[in-house]
Amino acid sequence: MSVANQPxxxxxxxxxxxxxxxxxxxxxxxxxxxxxxxxxIVRYVRGSRDQPLHVGITPTxxxxxxTEMIRRAVRxxxxxxxxxxxxxxxxxxxxxxxxxxTDEGRRKLESFGIAAPARALSSPRHLLHPPVVACxxxxxxxxxxVSEFGSTPCKAHYRCTSCLEPFDYxxxx
Amino acid sequence: xxxxxxxxxxxxxxxxxxxxxxxxxxxxxSLVLGQRLGEWVGHAPALEEDLGxxxxxxxxxxxxxxxxxxxxxxxxxxxxEDVLAFLRDAPDFANLTLAEQPNGDFAHxxxxxxxxxxxxxxxxxxxxxxxxxxxAAIAAKALKETRYHYRFSGGWLVRLGDGTAESQRRVQExxxxxxxxxxxxxxxxxxxxxxxAAGIAPRLAELQPRWSARVDQTLHEARLQRPxxxxxxxxGKRGVHTEHLGHMLAEMQHLQRTYPGAxx
Numbered sequence: 523m524s525v526a527n528q529p530x531x532x533x534x535x536x537x538x539x540x541x542x543x544x545x546x547x548x549x550x551x552x553x554x555x556x557x558x559x560x561x562x563i564v565r566y567v568r569g570s571r572d573q574p575l576h577v578g579i580t581p582t583x584x585x586x587x588x589t590e591m592i593r594r595a596v597r598x599x600x601x602x603x604x605x606x607x608x609x610x611x612x613x614x615x616x617x618x619x620x621x622x623x624t625d626e627g628r629r630k631l632e633s634f635g636i637a638a639p640a641r642a643l644s645s646p647r648h649l650l651h652p653p654v655v656a657c658x659x660x661x662x663x664x665x666x667x668v669s670e671f672g673s674t675p676c677k678a679h680y681r682c683t684s685c686l687e688p689f690d691y692x693x694x695x
Numbered sequence: 696x697x698x699x700x701x702x703x704x705x706x707x708x709x710x711x712x713x714x715x716x717x718x719x720x721x722x723x724x725s726l727v728l729g730q731r732l733g734e735w736v737g738h739a740p741a742l743e744e745d746l747g748x749x750x751x752x753x754x755x756x757x758x759x760x761x762x763x764x765x766x767x768x769x770x771x772x773x774x775x776e777d778v779l780a781f782l783r784d785a786p787d788f789a790n791l792t793l794a795e796q797p798n799g800d801f802a803h804x805x806x807x808x809x810x811x812x813x814x815x816x817x818x819x820x821x822x823x824x825x826x827x828x829x830x831a832a833i834a835a836k837a838l839k840e841t842r843y844h845y846r847f848s849g850g851w852l853v854r855l856g857d858g859t860a861e862s863q864r865r866v867q868e869x870x871x872x873x874x875x876x877x878x879x880x881x882x883x884x885x886x887x888x889x890x891x892a893a894g895i896a897p898r899l900a901e902l903q904p905r906w907s908a909r910v911d912q913t914l915h916e917a918r919l920q921r922p923x924x925x926x927x928x929x930x931g932k933r934g935v936h937t938e939h940l941g942h943m944l945a946e947m948q949h950l951q952r953t954y955p956g957a958x959x
Contacts, residue, residue: 584836585729585757614761615832617839669743670847671750679743695839 534570541567541575541608544599551591552674555630558592562622565613575600575608580618583675583695620676620694631692632658636677639694655691657682667691710893714827715770716789717890719779720932721818722762723790725837726780727940728811729755730947731798740801747847751808754840761833781951785934785941792931793876795940799869802855802862806869809848809913814880815841817906821897830895849913856917867919874922879929881906 532540545564550556558564563582569575579596581589593610600608620639623631628638640653656663662684672679677690699707732752739745763776793811798804819841822834855866881903883891890896914921931940950957 581757581836583754583757583840584761585753585755587753614836615828617832617836619839669747670843670850671743671747673746675750675753679746693843695843 532571537569537571537575537605538567540603541577541600541605544603545577545596548592548595548599551588551595552676553631553634553636555634556623556627558596560624560627560630562624562627563592563618564596569608575605576611577608578611578613580613582618586675588674618695620692623692635659635689637680637689637691639692641694653694655680657685657687658689659687660685710889711769711771713886713889713893714895715766717886717896718762718766718769718830720789720791720886722759722766722779723788724794724811725755725762725815726759727788727790727943728794728808729753729759730943731794731796732804732808734798735804744801748804751844751847754837754844758833758837758840761836765829765833777951781948785936785944787934788936788940788944789932789934790940791876792879792929792937793873795931795936795943796873796876797939799872800865802866803869803873805848805851805855806866806873808844809852810873810877810880810910812841812845812848813906813909813913814902816845816909817902818897821902825896826894852913852919853917856914856919863918866917870919871922875925875927876929878924878926879931884933 546557546559548558563580565578565580567577631638635658637655637658655665664683665680669679672690678693680691681688729752732748735748760776763779767774819834819838825831855862881899883899891898
């Protein structure tokens, strides 16, 4: 049943809120506890009762293979809500930053065993020096970077030298 | 009503043509380098490096897709990213000659990557101020990724250079073998000049000293010697390539050439 087509008198804000609620149920295919809203890749929802919704999505990494899956999942969520005419827009500027991961997203990452990203410090001066990352399991800061690149483009591979567990670090970019 | 004289129309058209050819230089350098890195998948010395090289390849191919799509729209002949990647012949590719050099051993791959990462760092930073806002947006995105690439390749350069006698010998050898291709990185031709004059691209001569300083700093940290300058007219960006590109494209394009339009 199409929610959007119910009582015709919904305000623009209500339409937009419905869309945001639906987008909170669209999960990242690689980190399935994080929604596209937690990740900060939904940049805006615009539109009103008379005009189609415009939803802006930004890719995390240019080559992230999840981008197209996410686009399809967002499309499907909007379709199910009755917004078949919603327009998906790709936003390139400003580029996505890990600072846009919400506080809730950061908590979810830690509870999933993935260290949350440092606040953006991707300054060229720090090029050869990785940040100190605390272990998401035991909290120790005695950790080593195993590899700059982990199981997905957005994660690096670390190990804790206190509890000896390996873990992923959601990179700061 | 605004009147456009034939001379003005011709000038606009020639700027669009130039922009198209310039976008191909940037796109092809990323595409060819990404394809080369992809050849390592399943063969790298350790699983972590296998993943690392594949991740770099993904970023580079992602950047190439954004740039090729834009190039195709600029050209206005209906060629999309796939047509441009899979149906052009080697002389129509405009990548830097360094990008197409074979992987060699791990040291060669790292040196090639590091030299080009350092170049892309300066290039993308220079493009942030481009009069072309779409190109500036692509550069801003790519720059963040390239910083990670440099940390990976620069980190390995230091580990290999400041490692064992064997690793130092091999990485110095790779440096000597690949250095001659760096002349092309900053040798500006008419197209580079035209793009700089239009405010679309940075002047290569202004990027060169910063690239050189960064490279020297990492070489010092890696206890490696900077090779002597070798002036040699490589012209990959003008479509004149070493024999390696044709072989690489034969493999990369095989499927689309054999089964045109095939999809996953």
